Amino acid sequence: MVEDDDPSVDADDPSAIRSIALSPDDAVDAYAYSRENPGEAVLRVTPPFHGRMRARIHVYRVDDTELTGAVHLSPADVIAEDVVAEYPDLESARAEADDDSDADDDLDEATDSEEADRIRERHAEAVEAWRERAREAIVQTVTLETDDGSHRVELKTLG
Numbered sequence: 001m002v003e004d005d006d007p008s009v010d011a012d013d014p015s016a017i018r019s020i021a022l023s024p025d026d027a028v029d030a031y032a033y034s035r036e037n038p039g040e041a042v043l044r045v046t047p048p049f050h051g052r053m054r055a056r057i058h059v060y061r062v063d064d065t066e067l068t069g070a071v072h073l074s075p076a077d078v079i080a081e082d083v084v085a086e087y088p089d090l091e092s093a094r095a096e097a098d099d100d101s102d103a104d105d106d107l108d109e110a111t112d113s114e115e116a117d118r119i120r121e122r123h124a125e126a127v128e129a130w131r132e133r134a135r136e137a138i139v140q141t142v143t144l145e146t147d148d149g150s151h152r153v154e155l156k157t158l159g
Contacts, residue, residue, distance in 0.1 A: 011048035014071050015146045018051045019154040022078065024135040026057040031075035031134065032127065033059060035087060042072040071144055078155060080137035088126035094119055 010016070022043055030041035044058035047069045055073055065072055076084050144151045 016049040021156045022055040045071040083137040
């Protein structure tokens with residue numbers, strides 16, 4: 001039997017971690033949450049640390065890692081950069097729609113409301129398409145910053 005823990009490594013030391021299991025849905029949800037809401041969503045790993053760990057989605061307004069010793073993985077760090085860069089921005093969608101409607105200044109309120117609904121619907125569809133791509137774009141490794149420097153670990157997707 002192979003031991004998962006190295007007895008020479010402190011259980012509060014994240015350098016004990018060799019791999020982190022995470023749900024692609026958690027990574028995607030955390031990224032989208034942080035883009036659309038106040039607060040920040042991360043993938044959190046809590047001590048005691050050992051070779052194989054599980055990261056779970058965690059939303060916070062105040063970073064408590066100094067108190068808890070937890071490691072927070074940014075969802076932007078676990079999703080491929082090119083996919084992160086393609087996240088649909090609602091403000092850009094609104095600006096594009098405003099540019100399109102500038103040609104017709106005689107829009108009434110009902111039309112404005114309908115256009116706002118169409119913008120929201122298109123944005124929701126674009127986000128859902130992005131989420132599908134992002135679930136398939138989880139990187140294979142991530143770097144943790146520890147007191148002793150950088151520590152690279154493997155990411156293992158669940159599901």
